[in-house]
Amino acid sequence: MKNLILFTAFSMISTLNACTSTKNETSFAYISNQGDHTVSVIDNAESKVIKTVKVGKGPVGVAVSRALNRAFITNVEGQSISVIDTNTNTVIETIGIKGSPVGIAITPNSKTLYVADWFSDRILAIDTNNYQNRHEVIVAKAPAGLIVSSDSKTLYVAARDSNDIAVIDTSTFSVTKRIPTGKHPFGLTLSADDKMLLSVNVYDNTISITNTDSFKLETIKVGEHPYCVALNANNQTIYVTNTQDDTVSVIDLASKKIMATIDVGMTPEGVSFDALNNQVLVASWGQNQVSVIDAKTNQILSSIKTGDKSRAFGQFILVK
Amino acid sequence: MRKFLTLLALATLSLNAAAHGPSPQKVEKTIVIKAAPAKVWAMVKDFGNLQAWHPAIASTKLEKKGEETHRTLTLKNNGGEITEKLRSSDDKEMKLKYEITGGAAPIADYNSFIQVTPGPGAGESSVTWVGRFYRTYKLNPPIPAGQDDETAVKFVTGLYDGGLANLKKVLENSK
Numbered sequence: 001m002k003n004l005i006l007f008t009a010f011s012m013i014s015t016l017n018a019c020t021s022t023k024n025e026t027s028f029a030y031i032s033n034q035g036d037h038t039v040s041v042i043d044n045a046e047s048k049v050i051k052t053v054k055v056g057k058g059p060v061g062v063a064v065s066r067a068l069n070r071a072f073i074t075n076v077e078g079q080s081i082s083v084i085d086t087n088t089n090t091v092i093e094t095i096g097i098k099g100s101p102v103g104i105a106i107t108p109n110s111k112t113l114y115v116a117d118w119f120s121d122r123i124l125a126i127d128t129n130n131y132q133n134r135h136e137v138i139v140a141k142a143p144a145g146l147i148v149s150s151d152s153k154t155l156y157v158a159a160r161d162s163n164d165i166a167v168i169d170t171s172t173f174s175v176t177k178r179i180p181t182g183k184h185p186f187g188l189t190l191s192a193d194d195k196m197l198l199s200v201n202v203y204d205n206t207i208s209i210t211n212t213d214s215f216k217l218e219t220i221k222v223g224e225h226p227y228c229v230a231l232n233a234n235n236q237t238i239y240v241t242n243t244q245d246d247t248v249s250v251i252d253l254a255s256k257k258i259m260a261t262i263d264v265g266m267t268p269e270g271v272s273f274d275a276l277n278n279q280v281l282v283a284s285w286g287q288n289q290v291s292v293i294d295a296k297t298n299q300i301l302s303s304i305k306t307g308d309k310s311r312a313f314g315q316f317i318l319v320k
Numbered sequence: 321m322r323k324f325l326t327l328l329a330l331a332t333l334s335l336n337a338a339a340h341g342p343s344p345q346k347v348e349k350t351i352v353i354k355a356a357p358a359k360v361w362a363m364v365k366d367f368g369n370l371q372a373w374h375p376a377i378a379s380t381k382l383e384k385k386g387e388e389t390h391r392t393l394t395l396k397n398n399g400g401e402i403t404e405k406l407r408s409s410d411d412k413e414m415k416l417k418y419e420i421t422g423g424a425a426p427i428a429d430y431n432s433f434i435q436v437t438p439g440p441g442a443g444e445s446s447v448t449w450v451g452r453f454y455r456t457y458k459l460n461p462p463i464p465a466g467q468d469d470e471t472a473v474k475f476v477t478g479l480y481d482g483g484l485a486n487l488k489k490v491l492e493n494s495k
Contacts (some may be wrong), residue, residue, distance in 0.1 A: 034343055058343045076342040079461065100460055102343050118342045119460050244417075244431060267452060286346065286452070309346065 004099050014239055019275045027276040029083070031072040031283050031290055032059035032195045039073055039082075040290075040306040041089050044274045044281065044317070047302045051089040053083035060311050061104035061116075062270070064318040068128060069112050070119025071318065074101035081115065086318055097124070104314055105146035105155070116143035123157060125173055135174050139166045143201070145188040145228075145313070154212075158185035158199055164256065165199060165210070179215055181208045187228030188315065189272075191235045200226040200240060205320075207240055216218055222249040227268070228313065233275040233297055239293075241268035241282060248291075250280055250298055260298040264291040270312030276319060283312035340429045341454040345469055347476040350448045351484040352440065353493040360445040361414040361436045363491065367391055367406050373487040376479065390421070405432070420453075427453040427472045435476030446485065449480045 025205040029042040032055070041051040056075025063072045064086070071084040074097075081101060083093040102117035113126040121141055127133035140159030147156050148170070158181075162195070165185060167177040172218060182201025185208070189198050197210040201224055209218045223242025227251075230239045237259070238251040248268060250260040265287025274282055280293040281299060288308055292301040353360055363373055368382030370393060381392040389406040402423035409416045414436040420427070430453035437446045453476060456469035465471070 047322075060342065063396075077461075098460075102342050119458070265449070285344070286450070 004192070019071075023043050025276055025319050027317055028086070028135050029274070029290065029312070030062050030064060030073070030086075030279050030316050031306050031310050031312045032069070032073055032316075033057050033288070033310050034060060034285070035076070035080075035308030036287075039071070039084065039181055040157045040304075040308045040310070042281075042290060042304060042306075044277050044279070044292075045263060046245065047304055049152075049304060051305065052261040052307065053082075053084055053089055053091060055084075055091060056080045056094060060102050060313050062111065062312055062314040063104045063169060064110040065106050065110045066319060067130075070128075072103045072113055074115060076100050076102050076118065079115075084122065093302045095126070100256055103144050103158075103314070105148040106161055107152035109152045111152070114146050114148065115280065116146055116157065117139050118144070121136070122166065123155070125170075133171050137168065137175065139168070140178075142165065144278050145187045147188050147190050147197075147315075149190060149194045149212075150192070151194070154194075156188060156190070156197055157174075158188045160184050160186055165197070167255060176214070177216070179210055181210075181217070182202055182206050182219065186226075186242075187227050189231055189315075191231055192233070193235070195236070196231075198229045198231060198238060200229050202226060205242075207238070218256065220251060220258075222251075223247050223261065228271045230271045230280065232280075234296065237295070239271050239273065239280050239282075241271045243267050243269060243285070244288070247294065248280070262293060262300065264293075264300070265273075265289045265303060269310070270314065272312070272317045274317055281312075281317065283310040283316075285309050285311055341458060341469075343469065344429075344452050344454055345473050345476075346450070346452055346478055347473060348448065348450045349480040349484055350446055350479075351488055352486045353445045353447060353491050354441075354443065355445055357414060357436050357438045357442055357445045360447060360487075360491060361411070363487065364414075364434050364436055365411075365416050366407070367416070367418070373490045374483045375486045376482055381384045393423075397422070409422050411435065426456055426466065426475050428458075430476075440445050447484060447485060451476045451480070 002010040017123040020070040027044040031040040037080045039053045041048045056078030058077030061074035069086045081095040085092045099117035099120045111198045115124040125135045141161035144160045145158040148234045166181040183203035184201045223245035225244040227243045248262045265284030268282045270283040280296045282291045342354040370380045371377040378394045378396045383390045386451045391476045393402045403421045405416035432451040455469045455472045457463045
């Protein structure tokens with residue numbers, strides 16, 4: 001019996017070790033602050049802003065690349081993209097964009113940056129080796145959220161004013177399909193296996209779950225004016241920011257039921273899952289903060305003061 | 321106040337259904353009133369009587385459209401009309417949510433709440449008015465004067481400052 005207890009104790013310790021220290025990875029959040037033209041860099045394990053980086057005017061969208069050690073920020077009012085070196089957390093280059101860049105995503109192979117140009121109805125493809133090497137395609141009215149499949153072959157574009165999602169073949173850079181959604185799709189995300197596309201419908205107060213093989217669609221009711229959606233690491237739980245309820249809806253994917261509605265700061269926008277620390281980060285535009293939710297208990301762990309009008313639109317967590 | 325009315329007079333119609341601007345704007349104002357929260361809330365929640373405390377409003381017409389409650393505000397000095405929809409009125413939270421649906425204001429996609437909270441002192445109330453909205457110009461820069469963020473923010477700031485100051489005056493003088 002004593003042996004068994006000892007054995008249990010040992011295995012518990014080794015399990016703990018396995019969770020915390022084998023990979024030596026750390027995760028950081030890059031939070032765009034529209035009102036003071038900065039990006040707050042958060043050490044997620046510490047729940048602390050470690051650096052505030054001055055970027056262009058009206059930063060919104062965020063894309064990060066571990067392979068390139070870069071964070072890319074769209075400055076919609078400044079008509080540019082700030083390129084941040086994530087080793088030094090300084091802006092090393094500013095790419096001019098003639099238009100209104102909002103949504104941004106990078107291919108998982110880090111070769112191409114996609115930028116949604118809000119008023120010009122187009123998507124720009126920018127070569128990360130040479131920012132002047134660009135292509136563009138007209139997609140739909142008011143392109144917003146972007147997400148790329150893990151094989152880098154498919155780009156999904158939420159077309160806010162067309163009420164659909166454009167599916168783009170990245171090899172030909174052309175639209176291959178349009179998936180009708182609810183009213184005003186905005187933020188979107190993909191499951192790790194690429195089988196499920198999640199998108200919010202701002203005017204319907206719903207999210208759409210689209211099967212990426214059959215294109216069959218399911219709808220779940222959420223809160224008022226949802227903006228962004230994130231999925232946890234094992235594809236079981238969905239998190240949705242409800243901008244006009246000041247809440248996050250937590251949805252169990254299997255049962256499609258709302259498990260919790262969490263009060264966060266005023267006007268929550270960007271949301272990402274921090275797998276390393278099993279927590280959810282929510283940027284609060286109205287509160288100038290990031291709310292950290294414990295993914296296990298659905299309780300608020302902390303509220304981190306950021307800059308003015310935090311948005312963090314896109315995949316804003318970088319693992320190093 | 322005169323500035324505010326001038327702005328109203330200059331205001332352009334913003335009923336465009338196309339994409340709003342890319343950067344939402346915010347105005348948040350709080351005032352402390354020497355009156356009990358219940359009394360303040362009673363005045364704030366009266367959706368059909370904004371002219372009772374807002375100095376820029378000449379009259380309010382309340383309308384039921386099915387389940388929905390709407391109002392048409394007629395502005396003083398021939399400032400035109402603004403139509404609004406009540407989103408919710410919560411007696412427990414003492415919070416009223418509404419949105420602008422049309423009319424003469426140099427703003428787009430405006431939604432707002434007013435909330436009454438007790439304190440800071442005994443017998444006092446704090447009233448917070450928060451608005452989120454966009455500029456009216458819906459194309460790439462350059463942004464014409466009068467349709468920019470600055471104009472929109474100035475308009476809402478005038479609306480809130482003028483309204484809250486007079487709400488305080490009306491309530492504190494009616495003991």
